[in-house]
Amino acid sequence: MAPGxxxxxxxxxxxxxxxxxxxxxxxLPLAGMVSRVDWNSFLSLxxxxxxxxxxxLSLRTSVASTLLCLAFGVPMALVLARTSFRGQxxxxxxxxxxxxxxxxxGGIALLYTFGRRGLLGEQLDAxxxxxxxxxxxxxxxxxxxxxxxxxxxxxxxxxTAGERYEVVAASLGARPTTVFRRVTxxxxxxxxxSGAVLSFARALGEFGATITFAGSLEGTTRTLPLYIxxxxxxxxxxxxxxxxxxxxxxxxxITFARPGRGAL
Amino acid sequence: MNAPTVSDLQLTARVDDRGVxxxxxAAAGETVAVLGPNGAGKSTLLSVAAGLLRPDAGRVxxxxxxxxxxxxxxxxxxxxxxxxxQDALLFPHLSALENVAFGPRSxxxxxxxxxxxxxxxLDEVGVGELAGRRPDQLSGGQxxxxxxxxxxxxxxxxxxxxxxxxxxxxxxxxxxRQTLRRxxxxxxxxxxxHDVLDALLLADRVVVVDDGRVVEEGPTQTxxxxxxxxxxxxxxxxxxxxxTWRDGAVAGPDGIEVRGLSDGEQPTAGAPAVAVFRPSAVSxxxxxxxxxxxxSPRNVIAVTVTDLEPLGDRVRVHAAPPSGPSLAADVTPLAxxxxxLVPGLHVVFSVKATEVSVxxx
Numbered sequence: 001m002a003p004g005x006x007x008x009x010x011x012x013x014x015x016x017x018x019x020x021x022x023x024x025x026x027x028l029p030l031a032g033m034v035s036r037v038d039w040n041s042f043l044s045l046x047x048x049x050x051x052x053x054x055x056x057l058s059l060r061t062s063v064a065s066t067l068l069c070l071a072f073g074v075p076m077a078l079v080l081a082r083t084s085f086r087g088q089x090x091x092x093x094x095x096x097x098x099x100x101x102x103x104x105x106g107g108i109a110l111l112y113t114f115g116r117r118g119l120l121g122e123q124l125d126a127x128x129x130x131x132x133x134x135x136x137x138x139x140x141x142x143x144x145x146x147x148x149x150x151x152x153x154x155x156x157x158x159x160t161a162g163e164r165y166e167v168v169a170a171s172l173g174a175r176p177t178t179v180f181r182r183v184t185x186x187x188x189x190x191x192x193x194s195g196a197v198l199s200f201a202r203a204l205g206e207f208g209a210t211i212t213f214a215g216s217l218e219g220t221t222r223t224l225p226l227y228i229x230x231x232x233x234x235x236x237x238x239x240x241x242x243x244x245x246x247x248x249x250x251x252x253x254i255t256f257a258r259p260g261r262g263a264l
Numbered sequence: 265m266n267a268p269t270v271s272d273l274q275l276t277a278r279v280d281d282r283g284v285x286x287x288x289x290a291a292a293g294e295t296v297a298v299l300g301p302n303g304a305g306k307s308t309l310l311s312v313a314a315g316l317l318r319p320d321a322g323r324v325x326x327x328x329x330x331x332x333x334x335x336x337x338x339x340x341x342x343x344x345x346x347x348x349x350q351d352a353l354l355f356p357h358l359s360a361l362e363n364v365a366f367g368p369r370s371x372x373x374x375x376x377x378x379x380x381x382x383x384x385x386l387d388e389v390g391v392g393e394l395a396g397r398r399p400d401q402l403s404g405g406q407x408x409x410x411x412x413x414x415x416x417x418x419x420x421x422x423x424x425x426x427x428x429x430x431x432x433x434x435x436x437x438x439x440x441r442q443t444l445r446r447x448x449x450x451x452x453x454x455x456x457x458h459d460v461l462d463a464l465l466l467a468d469r470v471v472v473v474d475d476g477r478v479v480e481e482g483p484t485q486t487x488x489x490x491x492x493x494x495x496x497x498x499x500x501x502x503x504x505x506x507x508t509w510r511d512g513a514v515a516g517p518d519g520i521e522v523r524g525l526s527d528g529e530q531p532t533a534g535a536p537a538v539a540v541f542r543p544s545a546v547s548x549x550x551x552x553x554x555x556x557x558x559x560s561p562r563n564v565i566a567v568t569v570t571d572l573e574p575l576g577d578r579v580r581v582h583a584a585p586p587s588g589p590s591l592a593a594d595v596t597p598l599a600x601x602x603x604x605l606v607p608g609l610h611v612v613f614s615v616k617a618t619e620v621s622v623x624x625x
Binding site: 175182183 | 314340341346347355367370414420
């Protein structure tokens with residue numbers, strides 16, 4: 001203990017052993033991957049046409065699905081945090097289901113809903129819309145898996161912020177929409193930003209639901225994770241290089257949305 | 265400065281799961297203080313008025329318009345009833361000026377006019393120079409002044425104050441109380457408080473609520489001078505023994521009989537009556553001591569000490585008869601030491617009949 005440092009209640013010494021092992025479990029594979037990077041050809045590998053196509057598709061679809069998450073997730077979080085109705089607990093569990101569901105199961109579910117033979121497929125087909133195996137399917141799959149991140153994060157912020165400011169605003173004559181715009185949103189903005197960043201990160205890494213529901217067509221549905229998976233046997237060097245790119249993006253995202261920095 | 269809008273309020277509310285059933289009126293321009301112990305239902309009453317709680321039965325009528333009723337419901341934002349709570353609750357992301365301008369802006373006033381109005385109100389409550397500050401740069405007292413300005417700038421027809429000074433430093437309360445006294449003049453206000461000074465300096469009328477019911481109401485001076493409820497007596501700093509008028513005395517619980525002087529109306533036999541006396545008029549004797557000297561007739565009450573409290577150069581002795589309400593006596597520290605007063609000790613409170621006033625409830 002350095003002099004002058006606040007002394008906390010001591011931890012048992014043995015607790016550091018599993019803590020260090022756990023940290024190693026997370027960090028060693030990263031080190032292993034970085035050690036396999038072929039630095040001489042790194043730049044050419046990550047700037048190849050197909051790599052850039054995949055990266056560009058990933059960014060576009062992830063931004064689109066993050067916007068969809070905001071459009072649907074903010075109202076969902078508000079309804080969950082600010083109202084109470086019969087069956088709300090069940091609804092909340094169902095909305096959060098994609099958090100714990102294997103993504104490939106989500107893909108199957110989407111396929112049998114929006115696919116040609118799915119629940120809505122025939123109606124969509126009739127008006128000339130085919131979703132499965134298109135870029136729209138990629139966005140839908142990403143939204144499906146990342147929506148709960150935004151809802152959970154924002155609902156927590158809303159509950160922490162409480163309703164007291166909203167009550168005051170209403171008593172000053174502000175209509176519900178004004179209260180939402182001028183009081184609620186600014187108060188939960190940090191939670192909203194970190195929720196959106198988490199959703200974006202989840203969308204960027206999405207694999208299982210995408211490959212099941214959207215397939216892996218270069219330029220249309222082959223996002224970066226699918227591209228890496230495709231290359232891992234035929235061109236391991238390119239797969240490793242692109243993986244490193246995704247790691248860097250993930251590190252950036254975590255720095256932005258570190259819990260405790262954003263949460264209100 | 266906009267001239268205050270003066271409105272009159274009639275409120276009745278029954279809220280079953282909180283055990284509240286109250287009625288409250290406030291005439292146009294009147295400040296009504298609602299007093300009562302914690303959990304008596306005071307805040308429930310404000311929630312009903314503000315439209316935050318729908319009572320099981322009852323109505324809220326402001327200026328003849330029904331806001332809450334069996335077939336009426338006006339949402340909080342359309343009631344023009346402003347709420348000022350214990351905490352200032354200034355919007356943390358807005359400056360003091362923007363906080364005060366919030367009400368006018370919400371009602372469609374242009375940004376420029378709203379800001380001018382906000383500036384005028386900040387000046388009015390004495391914090392004009394703090395207009396640009398964020399709430400986290402304000403002290404508790406400053407923040408509450410901004411909150412007062414914000415509530416008034418919304419031009420409410422009725423102002424609800426929920427213990428507006430309870431969270432503040434004792435040192436800043438008198439100045440804010442003076443400000444409130446000035447700005448609340450000619451406004452219709454319902455003020456929930458447990459501070460007797462608030463009632464005395466701000467209110468025209470007092471309503472005492474206990475256990476979800478109105479137990480007493482009247483002009484502030486009358487209620488404080490002649491309290492009928494135990495709570496009103498306590499905040500007025502007086503002892504009260506309630507009972508039945510029998511043989512020229514108030515017969516209370518535990519066989520206590522208190523004689524006194526009737527000022528004005530004489531209680532009728534068998535009817536409820538109350539005996540009121542000051543703690544400073546009470547003498548304290550040890551349990552085993554010989555009877556207090558004869559002379560003027562004295563009331564003697566056997567009590568058990570519950571608490572001792574320093575009070576300037578005196579010690580206030582709180583004590584209670586077996587089932588009666590708590591009574592207080594002021595003694596010198598020397599007397600307290602000689603009697604060896606500690607909680608649990610049985611003592612006798614004695615008070616001259618000439619020091620007691622009795623009146624019907």
